[in-house]
Amino acid sequence: MAGPVRAPRRSLFAGAVTAAVAGVALTGIGTGTAHAAGTPLPARAFAPYVEARAGDGLSELASPSGDEYPTAAFLRAAATASSPSPSASSVQVPAIQVQVSPSSGTVTAGSSTTATVSTAIINNGSNTSIAMTVSGVPAGVTASVSPSSVNGSSSAALSVSTVSTVVPGTYTLTVRGTLTGTSATSSATYTLTVTGTATTPACSTASWVGTQVYTGGNTVSWKGHQWSAKWWTLGEEPGTTGQWGVWQDLGTC
Secondary structure (H helix, E strand, O other): OOOOOOOOOOOOOOOOOOOOOOOOOOOOOOEOOOOOOOOOOOOOOOOEEOOOOOOOOHHHHHHHHOOOOOOOOOEEEOOOOOOOOOHHHOOOOOOEEEEOOEEEEEOOOEEEEEEEEEEEEEEOOOOOOEEEEEEEOOOEEEEEOOEEEEOOEEEEEEEEEOOOOOOOEEEEEEEEEEEEEEEOOEEEEEEEEEEEEOOOOOOOOOOOOOOOOOOOOOOEEOOOOOEOOOOOOEEEOOOOOOOOOOEEEEEEO
């Protein structure tokens, strides 16, 4: 039969010991009964202050406490909050930037011009190739970026050329870059102003004359197109007689 509980050589607290250490609950004292934080220990339980070294067994721990039998106490720490998952805003996604300088240009119909396209990668991961395209190009105008694919922060040339028959006006071209392997894109606009008067291409065929008689098979040129008479005609202007009229459109000269 166990003898009375002896006082420890060095006690943690004088008198009753409260099982609350920095908000940590003390459980499983002696008999295995759990006690909530702030609850006094049972009468037969005490909390000795024992200095222990690595490798000390139960007997070494019991001896300096003054007890034949060691008292085991288990501290259960409060559950720690799990680390929050990174929010979508904290995840960096690939991004690029495309700029055109100068951002506008003026040409006379039939001439050409150039501009510089600059690219920059903001967040690229392992992707560095940017494919370049140009859209919004009107009839009579050709535009391209050379080279059509650049690596990382680089530069390329935008070349714009016009034919003499292009309709004068202001046009907006869009230069777009796409980071290969991703959905990252960036675009910049280039405003092209074409001046001058659209010229009618020269035709080798004789021009239509309103006072001249034409018979089936005769050909004439008029307003940049060639026309063929289907039957006898006089004074009917090519292009005004409709699909079923006397003049058949053979296309541009």
